[in-house]
Amino acid sequence: xxxxxxxxxxxxxxxxxxxxxxxxxxxxxxxxxxxxxxxxxxxxxxxxxxxxxxxxxxxxxxxxxxxxxxxxxxxxxxxxxxxxxxxxxxxxxxxxxxxxxxxxxxxxxx
Amino acid sequence: xxxxxxxxxxxxxxxxxxxxxxxxxxxxxxxxxxxxxxxxxxxxxxxxxxxxxxxxxxxxxxxxxxxxxxxxxxxxxxxxxxxxxxxxxxxxxxxxxxxxxxxxxxxxxxxxxxxxx
Numbered sequence: 001x002x003x004x005x006x007x008x009x010x011x012x013x014x015x016x017x018x019x020x021x022x023x024x025x026x027x028x029x030x031x032x033x034x035x036x037x038x039x040x041x042x043x044x045x046x047x048x049x050x051x052x053x054x055x056x057x058x059x060x061x062x063x064x065x066x067x068x069x070x071x072x073x074x075x076x077x078x079x080x081x082x083x084x085x086x087x088x089x090x091x092x093x094x095x096x097x098x099x100x101x102x103x104x105x106x107x108x109x110x
Numbered sequence: 111x112x113x114x115x116x117x118x119x120x121x122x123x124x125x126x127x128x129x130x131x132x133x134x135x136x137x138x139x140x141x142x143x144x145x146x147x148x149x150x151x152x153x154x155x156x157x158x159x160x161x162x163x164x165x166x167x168x169x170x171x172x173x174x175x176x177x178x179x180x181x182x183x184x185x186x187x188x189x190x191x192x193x194x195x196x197x198x199x200x201x202x203x204x205x206x207x208x209x210x211x212x213x214x215x216x217x218x219x220x221x222x223x224x225x226x227x
Binding site: 096 | 142144146151152153154155156159201203205207215216218219220221223
């Protein structure tokens with residue numbers, strides 16, 4: 001099992017604030033994905049990054065893959081209540097197996 | 111987009127009984143499917159890789175005889191929780207990569223919530 005640690009584990013912020021979630025591992029991954037999950041549902045893919053140093057933007061969300069492909073970050077600008085959810089990073093290897101991070105539960109207060 | 115379904119979405123059973131959960135890829139063939147379990151407010155833990163036509167590969171610490179996996183066709187994998195106990199209560203999710211997709215995309219089912227009384 002390849003361990004991915006996310007920080008923070010819980011985050012509660014006011015609407016309009018910015019935040020960053022970190023995903024760190026000692027293992028190198030061929031790709032890294034970020035998901036958001038609502039209670040009682042399966043996770044929904046937000047982005048996949050595959051190149052070390054890669055930065056991807058999805059509206060107010062910015063994703064970065066570390067140069068060594070061991071870590072990643074998710075930055076949300078001007079958070080909205082609709083951003084509330086469990087954010088999960090997942091590292092993939094060449095066997096298409098994905099190992100999920102420990103998760104970050106985000107609550108955005110209106 | 112690709113669709114993966116799970117059945118049932120909810121199951122309640124008595125301790126000691128066995129429960130079967132199905133995972134189907136509805137619009138693509140999946141030679142590989144993955145099974146995860148998730149406890150409340152925790153992340154997904156990979157349990158096993160289901161391989162069509164061969165034995166499943168289990169992650170360390172997951173009991174093979176407890177969680178039986180059968181991948182008998184290219185669109186169906188089943189997870190059977192044998193002699194279920196209350197500690198097996200969890201949210202079980204399957205996923206499958208679609209052949210030909212770039213960047214190792216995998217598609218998740220909606221999950222099955224198991225409650226063992």
